[in-house]
Amino acid sequence: MSTDPSGPAFSPLYQQIKLLITRSLQEGEWKPGEAIPAETDLAARYRVSQGTVRKAIDELATENLVVRRQGKGTFVATHAEEQIQYRFLRLAPDDARPRGMERHFIDCRRMRPPAPIARALELKGAEGAILVRRTLAQDDRPVVLDEIWLPALLFKGLTAERLTDYIGPMYGLFETEFGVRMIRAEEKIRAVAADASTAGVLAVAPGTPLLSVERLSFTYGDKPVELRRGLYRTDSHHYRNTLN
């Protein structure tokens, strides 16, 4: 019945419920790894039918914000405590099954970010950034060199030591120690030639073609919270992608 020309903005009930649940996730009402209330409970809480809650949760599950486990409940997704070591890492060995990789942190220091970095992370004014550099290796052969830029305000107190000591994926540390959950990411991939210093770290000849993977990661509300540039050796690994 609305005649508002600027936009009816019709929103289905289940979308509104989804938004409410998302907000609770964001505010930490239910922590990563914990179960959220049963569908029937949520239905009572929001005064809608179970089917409507169900459809909301369905979408949250496909977006990997929650994980359903039949007979047990619905759980807040987490990067920690997972069998999949690196949910966002698409690099796989050419032959075998994906094995674990050894991490080595080169340094972790606070820096004034270059303008493009600050712009990508939407840093206001003179807001600082933290630069982490690390490598991933397999069978003692370096494969990945990462440069990771983080907003200093969100990751106050991050040190190489804490990174080294933490068991599990870095995004798990971000969750448990800093309350920052990575939800989604966009990658831009290029082929580049290894410069002298990169070549040294990755143990290849200067000029060797490397995969350059620039990743911008987002937390709730599409807020960018990490800019990462990875250089991948692809002589015994490859970047995997699936198209639908």
Place this chain on the structure above:
Amino acid sequence: MSTDPSGPAFSPLYQQIKLLITRSLQEGEWKPGEAIPAETDLAARYRVSQGTVRKAIDELATENLVVRRQGKGTFVATHAEEQIQYRFLRLAPDDARPRGMERHFIDCRRMRPPAPIARALELKGAEGAILVRRTLAQDDRPVVLDEIWLPALLFKGLTAERLTDYIGPMYGLFETEFGVRMIRAEEKIRAVAADASTAGVLAVAPGTPLLSVERLSFTYGDKPVELRRGLYRTDSHHYRNTLN
């Protein structure tokens, strides 16, 4: 009722319906671009409720086998007649919106496929293959060099002329002329150095780092029907990917 110990193989009704619909799609009962019967009709046909058909179609829609259009119907997905020129091409210009690219076919000839190609395409015995080579260019600057291997049995009569004359994406031609629909694909990406002949075609210096994108495409029943190796210049373009 089954006491088969080898596996209960419980399958929800909507999965069975989904399989039946998929089979009809595969057999061409409804052609690409056409509408499939209304949900209520399918419900009557399969003797289930509309909600069950709905859930089956929901999954087919997320797999991009069909496209729903409110008020109009559900349509068989097609690579032809689409606004998105290349559904599977993830290459985007660094700055602007994705524009169209000019195609140029270098050649199209029947060949005995190398063993790795034959294996990937699951070719039996001495089954032949067709090799298509083409470039994509933007603003008269070559960006992509593709080598495309196809099973000769499926694409009998494919010529460079037909490829050149056809308006629209190549996968559209495959659909309308050969009845082969590309459903899904897997890509393996590496960084490589341009060899002399590639460098000439792409107008770069030999040794220039290029993205090597190896794509294996599947039709219904996860049957591989195309192996494509693309070499991408990434000086003004990049490969885009989204992680969830």
Place this chain on the structure above:
DNA sequence: TAGTGGTCTAGACCACATC
């Protein structure tokens, strides 16, 4: 045995497209 998510139904009503 109880609690959870998963399936299925039947029916009502809404939003969109077309005639």
Place this chain on the structure above:
DNA sequence: ATGTGGTCTAGACCACTAA
């Protein structure tokens, strides 16, 4: 006015998990 997909409900029953 009609037909399509989209939303929402209420309730029944199934499958899985854990105590």
